[in-house]
Amino acid sequence: MESAFDGQAALSRAEAIYRDVAFTEFSEDLAFGLNIGFYRTFAVPEIAQLLASTGRMTGQTELRAKATGQMMYQLFRHGLDSEQGSETVAALNRIHFRWSISNDAFLYVLACFDVAPMRWCDAYAWRSSTPAEKDASHILYLGLARRMGIRHVPPTWGEFAHWMDRYEQSRFAATPEAAELWGATRGLLANRFPAALGPLVRTAADALLDEPLRHACGASRAPAAIRSLVSSGMRLRARRVRRSHQNPQLAHIAT
Template structure:
């Protein structure tokens, strides 16, 4: 097994077995971060698909990402997904920095979410595997400038956000069009509080750049406790089922 195949095996287990719900939520959070980059927000609004058909567009993006995660970059389904992603992004009026940021948001944001609320923190092997997976995707899409490790990518991402995040009409429009998707991923018992609870998952920098009203300290605490409990409960059920 090659190093890339080994990395995919580790990342696939993280994403589909150990932290399936947490990573899916984290990918959503990473996707929302791209709305706070003005150049990316302008492109997303310019295509019209994200604001006019947000659910359809989000599902299409998710399907491509999970085809890559499930099958790997070199499997036929993975190669088809890479080709589709390359075709969709070919000719867009953005540079490599924006593409690197999107990859960073999908790589780093989900693992940071897991580290905050998961039943255990991610391991060094898992973080390295996530970086190898997205660096491999970048190479196949012709994207250059990806930092050489997960830690370096996280530092690059934080500095890029500090330099570029800004409130724009496009970013706020994208958030308004799609915020309900995130709220729907929360427990139905939250009902009318779902949007407020979803805001508790955003940090201050993202809240300011997207115009989302911050959740109260109590709601933020309740969300973290609730998601942590759900993660531990899911882990216990998985471990019980696999010990039989």
């Protein structure tokens, strides 16, 4: 008998749920959570050294970030086994398997895309993610792992979250590469705002990092006033999005 986590039918159901998460329920927050998840990889020396060695994350930051986002959203929109999805998985395999990357490093990157965005939504979105949405995320990434040859993925989202926490406790470390990568990507965030606000935005970006990640990336601890401002801003944003979901006409007017 097919379990909730096995088989093509389960994958198709999970992809439909996750598609709704990515494009309707948490369209902004999932994207932000995926970004924060990717930043977490900087704190693992093995991964940071590889990312820095290619030069693309530091020399072509915007291009690299855009390409990664487009590939992930191709999978979300079309599914793993669609024509577009199969081409994307093949491209991911070509990109990653030219390097010597341990299975644990692959597993951790997968966790950053599976676990971190749902945790971001739970903390900052207009509502928390549901168990069904977390299950759907995990089934999707289990499917991706199988297609990329990534082994030993914990069988549930919760177990994967525990694995991720243990991995971070044992592997996070400050390195020059992590600081360089965070400096490049933080600058990309700051560049979206007027130049006069650049220093404030960069400090606010630091405030979004938890303490272990901030330490590993060499980021300064944001002043209490900035941390409070960021927290208040995220709560106000969540209320705005909640109102738009409760009254779709408001979202139409706002756009």
